[in-house]
Amino acid sequence: MAKLERANFGSKLGVILATAGSAVGLGNIWRFPYMAGQNGGAVFILIYIFCVLLLGIPCMISEFIIGRHGQANTARSFRKLSGGTPWMLIGYMGVLTGFLISSYYAVVSGWCLEYVWASLIGKLQGDPDYIKTYFETFSQDPIKPVFWTFLILLATYLIIENGVRDGIERASKLMMPTLFILLLVIVVASCMLPGGEKGIEFLFKPDMSKFTGDVFLAALGQSFYSMSIAMGCICTYASYFSKETNLAKSATQIGVIDFVVALLAGLVIFPAAFSVGVNPDSGPSLIFITLPNVFQQAFGDLAILGYIISILFYALLSMAALTSLMSLHEVSTAFLEEELGTTRKRAAMMVTIACIALGTICSLSLGPWSHHQLFRMTVFDLFDFVTGQLFLPIVGFLTCIFIGWFVPHKIVKDEFTNNGTLRGGSMFYFYIFLVKYVCPVCILFIFLHQLGLI
Ligand code: PHE
Numbered sequence: 001m002a003k004l005e006r007a008n009f010g011s012k013l014g015v016i017l018a019t020a021g022s023a024v025g026l027g028n029i030w031r032f033p034y035m036a037g038q039n040g041g042a043v044f045i046l047i048y049i050f051c052v053l054l055l056g057i058p059c060m061i062s063e064f065i066i067g068r069h070g071q072a073n074t075a076r077s078f079r080k081l082s083g084g085t086p087w088m089l090i091g092y093m094g095v096l097t098g099f100l101i102s103s104y105y106a107v108v109s110g111w112c113l114e115y116v117w118a119s120l121i122g123k124l125q126g127d128p129d130y131i132k133t134y135f136e137t138f139s140q141d142p143i144k145p146v147f148w149t150f151l152i153l154l155a156t157y158l159i160i161e162n163g164v165r166d167g168i169e170r171a172s173k174l175m176m177p178t179l180f181i182l183l184l185v186i187v188v189a190s191c192m193l194p195g196g197e198k199g200i201e202f203l204f205k206p207d208m209s210k211f212t213g214d215v216f217l218a219a220l221g222q223s224f225y226s227m228s229i230a231m232g233c234i235c236t237y238a239s240y241f242s243k244e245t246n247l248a249k250s251a252t253q254i255g256v257i258d259f260v261v262a263l264l265a266g267l268v269i270f271p272a273a274f275s276v277g278v279n280p281d282s283g284p285s286l287i288f289i290t291l292p293n294v295f296q297q298a299f300g301d302l303a304i305l306g307y308i309i310s311i312l313f314y315a316l317l318s319m320a321a322l323t324s325l326m327s328l329h330e331v332s333t334a335f336l337e338e339e340l341g342t343t344r345k346r347a348a349m350m351v352t353i354a355c356i357a358l359g360t361i362c363s364l365s366l367g368p369w370s371h372h373q374l375f376r377m378t379v380f381d382l383f384d385f386v387t388g389q390l391f392l393p394i395v396g397f398l399t400c401i402f403i404g405w406f407v408p409h410k411i412v413k414d415e416f417t418n419n420g421t422l423r424g425g426s427m428f429y430f431y432i433f434l435v436k437y438v439c440p441v442c443i444l445f446i447f448l449h450q451l452g453l454i
Pocket of ligand 1: 022023024025026027028225226227228229231233324325327328
């Protein structure tokens with residue numbers, strides 16, 4: 001009975017757009033371009049494609065299998081498949097990772113909202129020093145970023161509270177196409193800038209001399225983060241898939257969408273940056289400090305265009321962040337709802353309040369509380385480190401080992417082939433090979449690299 005009552009996505013398109021909504025986020029538009037910028041442009045992109053195919057997609061399929069088989073929140077889905085063995089702890093760790101990440105992800109998402117507002121009222125105009133000071137003053141302010149964090153979490157709550165179909169699916173169906181269209185408009189504007197072709201060349205013409213082990217590991221880490229793997233999101237969403245959903249095909253489609261959006265973000269940033277002679281390798285500050293300058297200068301002759309592009313860009317960034325935040329929020333909401341046996345509304349409320357509290361701490365840790373440090377890191381950096389560099393690879397690694405070596409292959413195959421109704425049996429063996437050997441080894445390398453051990 002309980003199975004029949006479980007919420008699910010209403011259509012194939014809903015499945016793809018909601019899951020792609022989770023994957024497409026700040027990672028694509030903010031992180032991917034600067035990572036590509038720092039790691040040789042086209043070479044990084046080539047390796048990245050390879051990583052998505054060999055690592056990202058198989059890991060996503062594994063989470064799909066666990067979630068859809070379990071028909072429950074991430075912790076319970078792992079528990080069911082583990083038969084009560086300690087493997088079930090991976091699920092709990094996934095939920096915890098998702099929860100911790102949602103708090104600091106909400107802070108950065110809030111920054112995007114501030115930038116929509118600042119663009120709108122014309123405050124993002126001025127010389128480079130002004131823009132830099134603007135970002136620093138804003139992000140260290142005790143009130144403003146907290147306000148925006150609160151606002152974006154409120155928006156997330158209002159969507160999540162409405163349930164899987166009327167909340168998540170509906171919002172994704174509205175926001176994802178809008179995001180895509182906005183992105184295309186800005187890509188065209190950016191690529192038409194004089195001198196923009198140098199940016200396009202940087203993105204597409206590989207210089208193999210830039211290929212190093214570091215670039216490879218950076219691409220691996222990015223593919224993982226960008227596809228929302230190991231945070232419970234994919235697993236939770238998969239529990240809302242129908243028995244007919246083709247898991248391997250969906251994962252491939254989502255991987256492609258995620259990559260295309262990242263590439264398009266590159267096609268916004270590189271041509272604009274090259275057209276004004278700015279090097280797009282400035283790291284995390286690229287979007288909040290470099291880009292407002294770039295937009296201003298690039299469209300300087302037609303200030304109104306710069307003004308509009310800036311608003312559109314930050315609006316699309318906020319949308320991308322919101323759909324990812326929804327998926328992170330849903331991990332904890334589904335967990336509390338099912339484990340505490342409470343209503344969805346109440347569970348969502350608890351998660352929202354907890355995220356606001358933690359988000360506030362994260363935000364304040366960049367300003368007034370920056371002297372409170374642990375292991376020489378602010379709370380914000382600590383969250384980033386613990387979730388992104390420790391939990392994420394650990395959960396990803398263990399998930400592969402779990403599916404590849406522990407869960408009976410019959411169960412995995414039945415999910416992969418929808419009980420034998422799908423063709424592509426030989427693909428299954430390729431998938432299992434990747435999950436058993438290739439993925440764990442690659443993840444282990446990323447992990448050791450991130451810790452500075454190799
Ligand atoms: N994939 C998201 C991005 O690209 C980040 C994210 C990670 C979101 C994990 C949800 C879960 O920004």
